[in-house]
Amino acid sequence: MYNQTEIIKDTTNLGPEGELVVNMGPQHPATHGVLHLVVTLNGETIKKIEPHLGYIHRSIEKMCESLTYRQFIYVTSRMDYLSSHINNTACALLVEKGMQIEVPERAKVVRTILNELTRIASHELWIGAMAMDLGAFTPFFYAFREREMITDIMEETCGARLTMNYIVPGGLMYDIHPDFQTKVKAFVKQFKEKVTEYEDLVTGNVIFQSRTKGVGVLTAEDAISYGCSGPVARASGVSCDIRKIAPYDAYDRVEFDEIVETAGDSFARYIVRVKEMNQSIHIIEQLIDNIPEGDFVGKTKNVLKLAKGEFYQRVETARGELGVYIVSEGGTTPYRIKFRSPGFSNLSVLDHIAKGSKIGDLMATMGTLDLVIPDIDR
Amino acid sequence: MTNEEIKEYITAHAPEAIFDETGEWLNIAVESNHLKPLAAVLHGQPMQMDYLFCLTCVDYKTHLTMVYHLTSSTNRNINIVLKANVDRADPVIETVCDIWRTAEMLEREVFEMFGVEFLHHPDLRKLILEEDFKGYPLRKDFEDPINMIKL
Numbered sequence: 447m448y449n450q451t452e453i454i455k456d457t458t459n460l461g462p463e464g465e466l467v468v469n470m471g472p473q474h475p476a477t478h479g480v481l482h483l484v485v486t487l488n489g490e491t492i493k494k495i496e497p498h499l500g501y502i503h504r505s506i507e508k509m510c511e512s513l514t515y516r517q518f519i520y521v522t523s524r525m526d527y528l529s530s531h532i533n534n535t536a537c538a539l540l541v542e543k544g545m546q547i548e549v550p551e552r553a554k555v556v557r558t559i560l561n562e563l564t565r566i567a568s569h570e571l572w573i574g575a576m577a578m579d580l581g582a583f584t585p586f587f588y589a590f591r592e593r594e595m596i597t598d599i600m601e602e603t604c605g606a607r608l609t610m611n612y613i614v615p616g617g618l619m620y621d622i623h624p625d626f627q628t629k630v631k632a633f634v635k636q637f638k639e640k641v642t643e644y645e646d647l648v649t650g651n652v653i654f655q656s657r658t659k660g661v662g663v664l665t666a667e668d669a670i671s672y673g674c675s676g677p678v679a680r681a682s683g684v685s686c687d688i689r690k691i692a693p694y695d696a697y698d699r700v701e702f703d704e705i706v707e708t709a710g711d712s713f714a715r716y717i718v719r720v721k722e723m724n725q726s727i728h729i730i731e732q733l734i735d736n737i738p739e740g741d742f743v744g745k746t747k748n749v750l751k752l753a754k755g756e757f758y759q760r761v762e763t764a765r766g767e768l769g770v771y772i773v774s775e776g777g778t779t780p781y782r783i784k785f786r787s788p789g790f791s792n793l794s795v796l797d798h799i800a801k802g803s804k805i806g807d808l809m810a811t812m813g814t815l816d817l818v819i820p821d822i823d824r
Numbered sequence: 825m826t827n828e829e830i831k832e833y834i835t836a837h838a839p840e841a842i843f844d845e846t847g848e849w850l851n852i853a854v855e856s857n858h859l860k861p862l863a864a865v866l867h868g869q870p871m872q873m874d875y876l877f878c879l880t881c882v883d884y885k886t887h888l889t890m891v892y893h894l895t896s897s898t899n900r901n902i903n904i905v906l907k908a909n910v911d912r913a914d915p916v917i918e919t920v921c922d923i924w925r926t927a928e929m930l931e932r933e934v935f936e937m938f939g940v941e942f943l944h945h946p947d948l949r950k951l952i953l954e955e956d957f958k959g960y961p962l963r964k965d966f967e968d969p970i971n972m973i974k975l
Contacts, residue, residue, distance in 0.1 A: 500953060505961060505962075508961055686900070782883070
């Protein structure tokens with residue numbers, strides 16, 4: 447891997463134009479995972495960024511080829527571990543679409559609530575970690591205070607705090623915990639009181655603003671051309687929310703706004719995520735009192751077999767558009783599966799938007815892309 | 825644009841295109857050497873398929889199939905699946921990364937996983953695997969006795 451890029455070991459003898467190549471990662475506190483960036487610098491100015499992937503590559507796509515349609519969902523929790531519910535939903539929806547399984551209303555509503563809680567938890571972690579990358583330590587504790595409530599709710603209902611594996615083809619694995627509604631309502635109440643604290647602490651902060659405004663600007667044309675999705679594209683003015691384009695589960699019956707900003711810089715990406723959390727709360731509020739009674743899982747056969755053909759399912763994770771593409775030959779396992787991960791496309795734009803800026807700004811640019819490395823490597 | 829109008833428009837530019845409407849979205853299969861011109865036509869007006877959201881390859885044992893999922897950022901309800909078969913022994917196809925920039929990294933992934941060579945790609949080398957890795961892991965006949973991927 448190292449012979450791909452020439453790495454200058456002796457810094458007294460720089461390149462012809464005074465270029466310096468710096469390895470950022472794979473073990474770097476700001477990459478939050480094992481991402482290796484080879485940064486070519488001229489002084490402090492970034493000339494080129496080359497991502498080197500594969501440190502956490504597990505070949506999930508090949509693994510899934512030998513797993514049945516009930517088993518492959520467990521692997522997907524390990525892709526984007528902060529959106530594991532949403533990954534599971536994508537796979538469950540695809541199998542349900544391929545087999546025409548009827549999903550009970552109760553399961554649909556609970557799935558939507560859990561997906562939105564996951565989105566809030568992911569954005570909370572992102573706010574805390576990104577503010578910490580930029581030198582603000584306190585927001586981390588503020589964000590994790592609320593995130594802890596969500597992980598507690600998840601633990602009670604799903605039995606896990608991170609890799610849930612709770613959503614299965616046909617509905618849910620178990621019924622929700624009796625305390626689920628009360629706990630979620632308590633969380634909503636606390637979140638609405640405390641969310642203003644982030645605004646006070648981070649949004650209006652002069653240091654934060656000067657470090658993010660005008661940094662890593664992504665235009666709408668580039669966002670489209672690079673296949674960006676999620677908050678990254680929406681901060682550049684591209685409307686791309688799958689929950690609006692192709693509603694799944696209970697998203698067609700709830701009211702929420704798609705947050706679109708036009709500035710395209712790191713600050714806009716921050717604003718989009720904060721506003722999205724409020725919209726998620728709004729969705730949860732509409733559904734939490736109206737969870738229909740009834741079955742939590744539909745009638746499915748013991749052995750799931752997808753019809754011969756090709757299936758594609760899109761969902762909106764906390765990071766953007768996750769696509770699952772399955773080619774089925776009619777058997778119990780997928781013939782070929784491809785995960786279109788949002789992080790992969792969002793990472794590909796990094797070189798383009800960070801070029802020409804200072805290396806100190808790279809933290810803000812990369813932080814606001816919200817990369818989760820297992821999602822990129824798969 | 826309805827599927828009929830899309831088909832009519834594509835037939836005017838690529839008469840040999842084969843359509844398949846059995847799936848959720850309209851599938852268009854073309855020869856590998858006709859793919860790039862058709863991609864450019866789809867990207868331009870009036871179709872404006874400017875958002876390539878999935879690029880991958882499927883190994884059918886007799887041949888490889890490149891699969892491009894396209895949509896338009898102005899009308900996300902139109903989705904098109906573009907397909908081109910490539911020879912398995914000598915897989916070569918023209919790159920589309922000058923049309924959609926996202927293809928650059930996605931094609932690098934297909935290159936290392938399936939061994940498809942993309943002509944005129946600016947930086948075609950391995951992305952995820954090690955530089956000295958032998959074989960194409962996502963092909964159906966790939967076996968690695970040491971690092972078993974199959975469960």
